[in-house]
Amino acid sequence: MNAPQSPLDAAAQAAEAPRNVILTVNGIEVIYNHVILVLKGVSLSVPEGGIVAILGGNGAGKTTTLRAVSNLLKGERGEVTKGSIEFRGERIENLSPADLVKRGVV
Template identity: 60%
Template sequence: MFDEKSTETILDVKNIEVVYNNIILVLRGVSLTVEKGGITALLGGNGAGKSTTLKSISNLLRSERGEVTKGLIKYKGDKTGELNPADMVRMGVIQVMEGRHCFEHLTVEENLLTGAYTRKVGRAEIQQGLELVYNYFPRLRERRKSLAGYTSGGEQQMVAIGRALMSVPETILLDEPSMGLAPQLVEEIFEIVKQLNEKENVSFLLAE
């Protein structure tokens, strides 16, 4: 007997080309797939285009005057090129940016709550989301009333991932989560990613 894991493709990127400012070619011929409930790693050095690839999928490129000029991106079989980032979140795709982006002047818990802004649900469902995040990141429960700007780099990365979880995503685009962190914290965060994948069936596209 063996465990048959689904091989359904949830994200399909085919031969995309990305141009900035209508003139600067930064990506050409990038293709990848992410299976439902799977983890796909996108590896490369600095400047290789990993972050640009993720922003192409989450549709954050436009905020940087970038554009997918060739190729195709589909999520669950549907083209995503005309959607805005909030639409992508509602579809189940969210990006955790590199650099541990958080609102420094808000508390840890307030940061987490901003991740639920696209969900039209009641207080009980939001509280369930918080409990899920705190179960995976107990350290955030302890620091929930602390200003995010005064937490450690590892804790800020946990806030960023936890905030993404508050949107109840099917797929998380995780951009260089280990950047600038101590090896022990990197190991802890990757173990949580593994648990989220196995227990919550969250798919990951991980750039490192």
């Protein structure tokens, strides 16, 4: 018979359990003003309840990546020209920022 599980064991098990991926960015490319290629082949995934940090020097494209996810590139004359972005299994590249906020993407 198994001994009763301690809260620490349970926490360790929960930390190791595979988590659902909630947000996936698949090989996106972003171009500003139709000519300035800023992101090429950027991919990342965020697990449910997880935290993902984006690191990079000034101008590396961190803010652009987040603008792509929130669909805030249009106002900057930028667009996602390749790749895909999924939130909870749904393609979100064509949703408005307001619709994204309703789904919990900010």
